[in-house]
Every structure is written in C-alpha cells, then in structure tokens.
Amino acid sequence: MNKRGNRNFPTFSNSLGNCKRGKQLFVFSSAIFQIIILIGLTVWVAVMFGRIVGADPLDALMANRFGDQAASVGAGDNALSALGPSSIDEAVNPLSSTGAGPASFPSLAEQAAEQGVDAPAGVFSQSQLVGEGGTTTSVWSEAFPKSGPFAIFQGQGYLGGMVSGLLWAGIAGGAAYFLAGLFGLSKDNAASIGLGVGAGTFTGYFLSYGLGWNGIASTLIGAGVGIAIIVLTYKKEKTELIRFECLPWEAPTGGKDCEKCNENPDIPCSEYRCRSLGQACQIVNEGTENELCVWVSPNDVTSPRMEPWEEALSPEGLRYIPDNTITPPNTGAKIYKNGAANGCLQAYTKLEFGLTTDEPAKCRLDYELKPTFGEMQFLFGGTNEFGQEHKQTLRVPDNSPAEGDEITPSIFNGGSLTLYARCIDANGNGEDSGALAFKFCVEEGPDTSQPVVEGTSINDGSPVQFNVDSVPIEVYVNEPAECRWSRQDKAFDDMENAMSCATETFQINANLQYVCTGDLTGIKDRENNQFYFRCRDYDGNEMATSTKLNLLGTEELVIDSVGPTGTVEGGTVSAVTVELTAETSHGANNGAATCYFSSTGTEGTYREMLGSGTHTHSQNLDLTAGNYEYFFKCVDAGGNSAYENTTFIVFVDTLTASVTRAYRKGDTLTVVTSEAAQCSYSLNGCGFNFDEGQPLLYENPSLKTAHYAAWDATVTYYIKCRDLQGNEPSPNACSIAAEASEL
Template sequence: KSQPTLGAALAGFGGFMGTSAVIQYLQQSQLLGSGFGSFLGTIGPLAAIGVGVAIFLSTAKKRKVEIVRFECLPWQAPIGGENCEKCNEDPSLPCSEYRCRSLGQACQLLNPGTDKPLCAWVNKDDTTSPRIEVWQEALKPRGLRYVPDNRIRPPNRGFKIMRKGAPAGCLNAFTDLQFGIKTDEPAQCKIDYELKDTFDDMGFYFGETTLYDVEHVQRLKVPQPFKDDGTPAEGGPVLHNDGTFTLWVRCRDANGNENVDAVAFSFCVAKGPDTIPPTIEASSIRSGQPVAAGADSVPIEIFTNEPAECRWSRQDKAYDAMENEMTCNNQLFEVNARLNYVCSGELTGIVDREQNNFYFRCKDLHGNVMDKSLALTLRGTEELVLDEVGPNGTIEGATSVVTVTLTAKTSHGADDGKAVCMYSTNPDDETSFIPMENTNNFLHSQDLDLTAGTYRYYFLCVDAGGNAARGDTVFTVKVDKKDPLIARVYRDGNELKLITNEPAECVYSTTTCNFNFEEGLPFVYDTAGNGVDKTQHLTEFSTENTYYIKCQDLKGNRPRPEQCQMIVRGADL
C-alpha cells in the first residue's frame, strides 16, 4: 500500500518554493481566496505550507482513495520470561498473578494462594515454534474444504479453500468466509496478504485478537476482483493473481518461538456475470419493535452482503416502484465490523397505537434486484404514565442509618407500563440516573440506607419504545433511638392498664426485671374503641402480683435486658 505523506507532497509540488510562493500559486489558480495569505501569516510558515498543500490536494481533479487503518490493541507483556524473577525480589510485597504475568508472556505464578508465591519462567528451554494445522470444523459456509496447495515451496506449506461442485472450486464474491487453524500450544497468530520475513512484520492479528490460544478463527468477506466481462473491477482489490487470493499465516508462542515455515491459505473468486441478487442480512431495528409515541419518523440502517442501492415503501412492491431511496455505502472497502455494507434512511409516517408496515428491496451494482421484500413492522405506542412515586412524609428508624425504599408505578406506554425506572438527586444531569434494583416491570423499587434529613429524589422511566415519564418525591428520615415511655398506669376493674407515649408492645414478669423481652408475659392492645390502639395495653390484674414491665416501640427501641421501665405493686392499686 502506498501511503503518501505531507513531506512527499511538498517535495513534488512545493519543494522548490517558499511559503509565499505556494500561497501565490494557489491564489492564482483560484484554489484560495485573496485574503487567505494574511490568515496563514498569523499561524506561521510551517503550518502555512501544510494547510496550503492539503487544500491543493483536496481540490485537485485527480483524486484517489487511501485507506488508513487505526488499531487500538491491548497492552502485551514482553515475550519470554527474562524478568520473571523480579516479582520475587521484595519479601514485603508477595508476588501476585497480575504482577507476574505482566513481566513476561512466559511468566507463571507458582504456589498461588499460599504464603510463598513464586513467579517463574516456565518452559525456559523451549525453542520449538508452534505447529499449525488446518481446522476443518471452523470452515464456513457449508460445502467448503481444504486441499493441499502444491504450488507453495518448502519450507512453507499451503492449503486451498475450495467450494465443492463449483468450477475450479472458486467461491462466489461477497461470501462470508470463515476458516481456522489449530496450534499444538497456546500461541498468537498473524495473517497478511504478502509473505513477510518475520512475525512482527505481518500486518494483522489472526481473528483480530492478541490472545494466546490453541484454536484460531478468521472471518472475511470474499472480495469481487472482476467486472461482469472478467476484466479487473475499478476500485477493487489488487492483491490477487487473476482472481486468486493468498493469505499467509505465522504463529508465535509465549517464549518468542515463531514459525519459519509460514502457512498459506488461498481461494479463487468465480468469474463471469454476477446473476445473484443482494441479500439484506439484518437491520438496526428488529421487526415488531415499539416506537415512541409521537415519533413521526425514525432512522434505520439495513445491512447487505454486497454493495447495493436500497429503497423502502409502505407497500410491498417492485424495487423500481418503491418511492423512498436510502443512502448506501457501496464502495468495496466500506464494510462494517460484521463485514456488511450499510444503507441508511428515515422511515416516516409512523402512526401511534397501530402496526406500521415497511418493505425493503435492494439492487446490486450489477443490476441484480431482490424479487422478495424484507418486511419490517414497527409498533406505534402511547405515552408512558408514571402513576405513583414514593415514599413521602416521614420515615422513622431507630438506628443512625435507616433503610428507605423508593417506589414507582408505571402504566400505558409500549407494553402496558413495563419500563426501566431510574433515580437521581440531580434531574439536570441525565448521566446521574441509576437503574432501580427491581425494575423492568410496571412496579419498581430500590432500597437506600439514609441518615436523618430531608431528601428529594427524581425518577426517569423509559419503556422499550423510548417513551419517557418523569416524577419526584420528597420525604424526611427521622432517627428515634429512645425507648417508649409509660405515661400512665392504673387499675381498670379487673385489668391493669398502661398508656405509652407512642405505639409499642409491652411485656412483664412477676419476679424480676432481668428477663428476655421475648420471654415476658404479653399485654394486649385495647380494642374497646375504634379499632386497635397500640398505645393502650391491658393485662389481668391481681393485688398479689408485682409487675416488672418493659415496652418496645415499633422501631425496636427497648430497655436493656436487666432493666424495667416501670415496677407496679398490685397492692398499691
């Protein structure tokens, strides 16, 4: 691949001219306005040359496309294990699996989980490179097979990928090809269109992974090198020999042993007129998906197996009769991560609370048209309603931290109220909203541990169609660590009656204050009035008894095990 640089451009175009001469030439050629020179004067001569040449190159009539590849790969530990022992040098800092592995690909932690972990270089004397074998089960689509390629000269080896029953075993263009290899030890593998001298010189990681493994899979889209008349395709791949592509593979183990004998995989692409229509592999919206209420239009992408032009309609009709064209990436190199070509558009006229049907067809660059539409249905919905939020009022607890449960209830929307609800204390920052623990239903809840104070929480609920509903609640957390008080005690006929200053549960003993609350004799609540009054407590009265009384409020506050809140002698009443 040629990769033109700014330096090369300057050498060919402006290497003999100063900055002002470049600007003057561009202005005379009407590639720059007359005021551009003064602007460049403010940013310095070097920048001026760069900008000038960039504009010249971008406006020249003769253009070509260059593909620039960016890779963000994970950091890798050094090959081998020369530094493994460094992990063992500090007795006060025992070696860990992470630290050991980071010192070398061949470093391994011995005695893990003990008080004597040791980082060591395993297989230090290994000088054998990984052995590569073809992996039959990885070969897809069905009907393909590996055949030894006798054209490859030793020590290298080669295999042809051939399609059963096809002329010369050639593959159809735009086939999703998958093939694989197995190694006899964990290894990294690389692949390239050209036979390079070393592993590091090769351009691509096999399967786009840097992991050490024994099974390796590579996927690619079979390119189209020909026009219908068999001549080379304009803009098509050039790294082939009359339609046959060869890919070279090398592997390297953790000790840095790499294959001197590379393995070649080759396949040919069928010539002749293309009569196969394109296929729509998938769409960015699944059929049956709901759409937010009031959304008259939604963006959509469809993915084809080859460069194509696509259209859509609200009725199932022929491609030429479809009214709405889509914008398609139909250059051979414009594939996405799944090796498909993308067409984008805007679906319009979506009606709330109805099934909205759309149909798609595509035509490839050779004029082959789909004879059957891809049908897609979008469900129009109604607004999501947030019926209730909570808590509100005052929540009391007997500890410094009180568990409070946030609640929400939703209805309507895309799926009868089913939604995901989130909560936050900052409604202006949507990134601060946190999904509730129990959600994705029409009832939602989240437990929080809060200290005393007043709180406001905001809710945001979103359903599958994108309908959103908002709400908020305010409540106060009150911490009460005091035992309930017995405000009054008296005899009422044949009963002893207590009145507490708050709802409580009371028990007694007739012998001592030192008893477990759960083992005490219970008072019963007074039910003489309207319902149960938990501040009034009754038990059978006897002048011969002494009542050692304890009370516990509804938050669990009660006296110490050896203490009473009141001692009542029956004879005194």
C-alpha cells in the same frame, strides 16, 4: 465510474484489516488534467490564430452578407439607397477593387438635393464615400474609429475587445468545465480548468483586439494566465488508506529477564510483574514463602504445529482438502464448497475458518507470504492472546475487476485467493517457520446473486416513541448495493425512498456488513407501521422479495403514582429508611418502563431505581430528619418519557413508648401505652432481652395501644414496651413493674 470502489479487497473482522489494502492507493487524475488543458488551449489557440491572420469570423460574416448588395451598386441600380450606415462601408469598399469609380452614381444626398428634400438620416454624401485620388474610404470606420471604448464592432477598441472576449471566454470556459466533468474530475477541479481556460481566452482576446497588441504576444500571455490559474486552483486528490491498531502492550518473547523479579526482597514478585518481563515467565511455588518468577521451558525451540480446524468452517457445506501446490516448509489447505462448480465460494459470503496449535500460541494472517511473523499484517481472529484454537471471519471478495482497482491483481491468482497464517509460542518459536496457507476460489463471471439484508438497527416489532413522525434506520447488507424503502411491498424501481449506502470496503462495520442509512417517515401512533426494504447491487441484481419491518406506534407513557408522601417516621438512629415508589401505565408494553430518581431534577443527575423494569418501581434511601423533594423520570422501550415528583417529611422519633395506665381487668393484666407499641414481660427483673420476654397480646390489633396478659397476683410483672420505630428502654430498665399490691 465504478461506484463499488475497490470492493475486491478481502475484509477481515479484526485489527481494522479492512482499512489496509496491501499498499497505499493514490488517485491523481493527471492524464485527465493534461487532456482538458490541451482541449482548452486548442480552442483558444484556434481563435487567436484566426485573429492573427485576419480571418475574423465576424469580418467574414459581414462580407458575405453585403457582397450581393455591393454588386448591385456596381450595376448602376439604386440599391445603395437601401443600405444604412452599417452596410455602406462594406458595400462601397468592394468597388475600389473593381476600378469602378463612384462618381458615375449620384449619391442619395445629391438626389435628394435635386428633388428639394432632405437626405434620409444616416446617408452619407459621395464625397464621404470616396477619398482623394478616387480611393474608397470606410464610412463605418469614420463613424466608429479603430480605437477607443466605442469601437465595439469587429472586435476593435478596449470596450469591444472586452465584450467579445467575455463572450469567447464563456464559451471556452463552459466547454472546458463540461469536458472535465465528463472525464470524471471533481466539480472543484472542473471549475478550476474552466476558469483557467476562460480567463486565458479573455486575456488573449482583450490584449489583441481591445488594446491592439501583437497577436503572438497576446496569445502567449493569455495561455500563461490560463495555466497559472489552473495550477493555482487545481486540487491534487490523494486517497491514502492507513490501518490503525489499538492493541494491548505485549511483553517480549522468551524469559531471559524473569529472574529480575526475584532480585529485590523488599518488593514481592507479583504475577503481573513476573509476566511483564517475558511471555514465558511464570510464578512457581505460588502461595508459599518461596514464590519465584522463572523461565518456563527455556530449552523449548520447537515451533507450534498448526492444523486446519474443521469445526470452525462456516457456512455449512464447506470442507478442507490438502493443497499440494504449496511449497514446503509451508503447508496448505483448500477451502472447498461441496456441490459448487470447482468448489468455489460465492462472492460476499461471510466465511469462517480456523486453525489449531499443539501448544498455546498467537497467530497472524496476511494475503502475502511474508518472511517473518512480525511482518504479517493481521491478527488471526482479531486477538493477540495465546490459545490453541484460532478462528477468523472475513467477507469473500468479488474477483471481477473493478475500475481503478489496483489491488485485486496482487491478491487474486486465477480467481483464487490465498491467505497465509503463522503462529509463535511464548518463547518466540515460529517467527520465521513455515506458514499454513488457506486457499479458496471465488465463482468467476459477473455476480448474479441478489444482495441480502442481514439485519436492521431496529428489531422487528419494536415500539416507536409516541407522537414521533420519523425514526433513523440502518440496514445492513452483505455487499455494496443501493437500497430503498416503501410503506408498500413494491419492486425496487417503484420504491419511493432512497437510502444512503456505504460501498467501500473500508466502510464496513464490525460485522463485515455494508450500512445503508435513512429515515422512516409517516409513523402513526397506536398502529402497526409496516416498512419494506429492497436493494440492488452494482451488477444489477435486485432482491426478489422485500425485507419487512414492523414498528409499533405507541401512546403516551403515564406515571400513575409516586411516593412517599406526608410524613415518614423512624427512630433509634438519626437516619430513617425511606422507600421511593412509582407506578407506570400506558406507553409501550402497557406501561413497562425503567424509572430513575433525582434529588434535583437536573438531567444528568438521575439514577436508575433498583426495583425497575416493570410497572412498579422502588428504591430504598436512608435519610435524616428533614423535608425532601424527589423527582422521577420513567422511559419505556419506545423512548416515551414521563416525569413526576413527590415531597415528604422525615421525622426521627427517639423517645420510647411510655405506659400511661396499668390495671387488672378480670383475669387479665391490661397495660395502655402512649403510642402504638409492642410489650413483653419477665418475672425475673428488668435485665431481660425484649425479644426473649413473654409477649403481651393486643386488645385491638389495629390500635396497638392496649396490651394484656394472664393475671397472677403472686408475681411481679417486669414489662418493657418498644414503639414501632424500635425505641425501647435501656437493657436494665423497664417501662413498668406491676404487682398485686399496686393495683
């Protein structure tokens, strides 16, 4: 069985093109089903036929076993005395065929009577051995009758028929199950065939030898039972690959309905409405009162002209050469690899190529030359947008035949693969015009290149969560392969840990890579953990060197402090701006983390703090007066989490600072306030703006309650004081007016 599956289909990086194999692929093992049925029935019929003609293998075995002993009895010796009840029947019966009468030989019972002793247990008298007229009867048959539950030898009796039937059913069913699995059937279907063959064998055997039915009838009934069970339990396997496309809605080509956007004066024609009526509809006179939706270039009937795009070719060393084998009106270009035999590409190369158009167009791609643009399967570059540069990425398939691959012959021609592109413009020109064919060949012969690990889901040097023994990992490979990992750099066969790998073309990821998954175990905290990966493809090519991955073990993340605490004061308005803060350390990257806050601490309610990503984190909130509790959660790059909370009180101060005392002190005027505040004065009255007044200086800047200014006895000081919460007197009021007569 080919583990690679249908690996030869070219895998595109758009429109789930990798999920469509050109036609539906049906897998139904009908031939194997018939072969297994034939083998099972052949075994069963052979056994039944032997029973019908009387050639019971058990009978033949018994006859061979006791033939020599019967001859010794006919010769006149006393060998008969050595036979127990299981052998007398077979030993005596042959005598009747020779005509030798048993009366010439004293029986063991008679010999015992003459000697005055009892006959041994199980020994029969001569009268029991010989029937009337000198014919021999079967003592064994007398002891074990031909019917009834205890006729367990020679397959006679329903108990004997049941036991023998079960034995034969087990042999036949087991053989059928083994052969079915050998031919590649699933375990369920192999079990179905084994069960059917076994049940049919048992039924026929039991009817024939347990109930004494006619051999032909029991055979036919047994065969019918077996076939019925197989038909009822056998599962038909059908694999159908379907391509689903989730694409944006497209307006119709052309612009014959553009004018409909202008018909209703009550509903302005927006650009969205205009373009939805046709791909060639556009707004003219934009920004004026005479905006209209019109059909741009209604007389355009020219198809977009396509040319190969040189700059799109990747990897390095590729070039286009004209392909003169393409029949006009189609054109073609060969993708040629410099320095390679016949210019062929290596299987599983990630190929990029493209085309340009002389006007905005959208393009499609197919590996068959379809009659029209609409019939082509794949979006060129994975987009249906209009543009003049179009790039396509695909994984070059392997052109070697794969078992069960029904698609490769239809897309490969002599080791070459041709992809056809066609483009249309907004007016639909190019729907059935000539296509541009891209042709490339793939290196022939078995794949000799090593698989390549193109990346992993975890970046090299990434930290790992503290106190976690294992992490899931994905390894991205360029071709179907089996991969393993180890803590040491070893050969592939010596690596201890296998990974589960995707090998079907429809299983590749968006980057056209095959994904292998597993769990990296044995991760140690506070250490550099090294892991090595190697892969082997299904042609036996192994990676010569390992891909190395370093994961950094970390320590626990710690939240050192959070805030605010105590009382937060504010004034002038009902809401106060409060700054939430947190500081982190340890963990991954020495405490650099992203922190979140919540008012409930319930998962799902945390919001990221705006000032986050380093060791210090902050977030401003506008809160009204009251008691508050906030919860913090911080997470570092290794996935370590830490939790903390804080409580605080918001107090809203709406009272202005009052002047408790004013006096002259030498050459200065000193003003004392009831709380920390700023003060300014004017000599022209209380109607001044606080920020425009002359500031009083602090006698003690740490207290901010004593303020002074130069003293002049000839003027009046109109003083306003503002507390630290911003509370101040009304615009036309003062905190105090001071002059010399008042001091």
